[in-house]
Amino acid sequence: MIKHLIGLGVLLAVGIAYPAIFPNNLTIAISVLLFAGWATSWDLLGGWNGQVSLGHASFVGLGAYFVAIGQSQFGLAPWWTMAMAAVFAAILGYFWGWLTFSLRGPYFSLSTIAVAEILRLIAINEEWLTGGATGVFLATLPEPFGIDLFSRTAQFYMALAFAAVVVATVIVISRAQFGYQLRAVREDEDSAMAAGIDPTATKLKAFMLSAALTSIGGGIYGVVLAFIEPHVIFALLLSVQIALTAIIGGRGTIWGPSVGALVLIGAGEMFRTTFAEANMLIYGILILIVVLFLPRGIVGELARRHIRRLYAKRAQS
Template sequence: MMRFLSNQKYLLLFGLLSFFVPYAFSNRFYLNIFILVLLYATISTAWNILGGYGGQLSLGHAIFFGLGAYTSTLLYLNFDISPWLGIFIAAVISIGGGVLLGWPTFRLKGPYFTLATIAFAEVIRHVTLYWRDLTHGASGVNIRFDPNFANFIFREYSVYYYAVLVLFFISLAIVYWVDKTRIGYYLKAIREDEDSAETLGIHVTKYKMLAMILSAGLTGIAGVFYAQYMLFFEPDSVFNLNFSIEIALIAIIGGMGTVYGPLLGACIIIPLNEILRSSFPALNGMNYLIYGILLILIVSFMPNGILPILKRIPEKLKALKTRGKKEGRKVDYSS
């Protein structure tokens, strides 16, 4: 009970601090970093439901992100359907893509499932590249800048910030619900030993598919936000393998299978990447070199992520404090 109240206290503090970010950081560069942190934290949280809790290491989540972006944008450009409505349609299309991906590939295990997700993502990317009549191919999709609430286009970065903040808290609430219900326990059991979980009566395919549906739907919604924020995208930017790898790394570095791990990973990786890229404009690729070295160090020395280590710090401090009191008592008795 005390642990639950402590978590609620920190979450409330984070919410209050997040609300005042646009007032404290009016510079567009820094506000853009905060927006990207929350966006990637949302997508990584969605990935974490399937990859962290369910143990299904997908490297094809760009499929759902791209489907969400293309669905909403094409509906808006071709049929004048507001992105606010397009969000729900995009979520349904992304979930459909998740079902089509999961149904045949959930029979695969380990690296074979991962390779299958990469293959699916590459197929979708090539389809969007060559289906020019619908997707405009490699030319990409350009959304006209027409600031309007109905268009989900705004002049102020702060509005985008609050929109993605709400989206992040929705994803956080969903993963918190998963973590605290039997769904989370079943997914963890599947992750640890799928055959044993099935022996215990857990419907493995059913809960894998549920994780896929939640993960794909949230990722598709994030794709809609990305499209309306950037106002331009093309197949190589939304169906990119590097993007899928990055959102997986964010969860892995922060702490897979934890509620707040993806947020911690995004708070480290995204600002680091953006600051390094702006700091070395003349040295093309220098930011990737430093970024890669830091990633290798974190993964090598913290294989379970950073969050589990941070959680152990208060316990160690408490143990040291208790040990100090015991030693103090021994000294008093001897005197």
């Protein structure tokens, strides 16, 4: 755990210096950091616990709407509305899991799509609160210590803090009792139950934590967008992108989702500017190559090969 925390500290130091070195590339960096945080949050449920969700855009949308509605209608600062969004998302995750965890495999994944669609329809139809299909515009924000939260630099540091907190949380959990319980349930629920672990309670805790962390990132995303529209913020495509980021980077690993975010978001932007209309084709080919030749994800496959080399050296000695 110590080496991972040291690595996080080094990356955090590099991140703090990033705006001064690359002031013109902050928008891409913000996207990478947000997806790194969302994918790592998703991985608590989908990787460490083995419950693949395709509805995590719901929690992104909740965080964004809490910030936008809280500021535009009630004058609440975003840090308060992000905290409220995290609590609400955790409660929603509890009831969501309580209703759907009796389903396994693809049936659970399909149920998450259905619940996410329900939330999107609620956002569209409850115009008095959400602005309906028109959406909500975030026109003003407080300026703590004179900092303009609409500036890309401030948003970069918010996204950096979010990603760092989520990764640090996973580092701690990976070596805690809860982390071992998550992996036990993922590998075999019946064996975990025989060992005295309550699979449903473990999955509910993972879902609640994953939902709360994702919603905080959603609140930051709301500040970045400044305009929240339900068809975009609750889109199935966003949920799939979050899941793909973790899967391609390496599910059930500490750094896999962050590597996946760097590869997918960074490569996507590079392809869009370099290959123009062919960028989606090349982007799809990249995903296909990773899935076919790195089934455990980039970090997962590297870890597997490293372990094989260690065993080979021991066998030779």
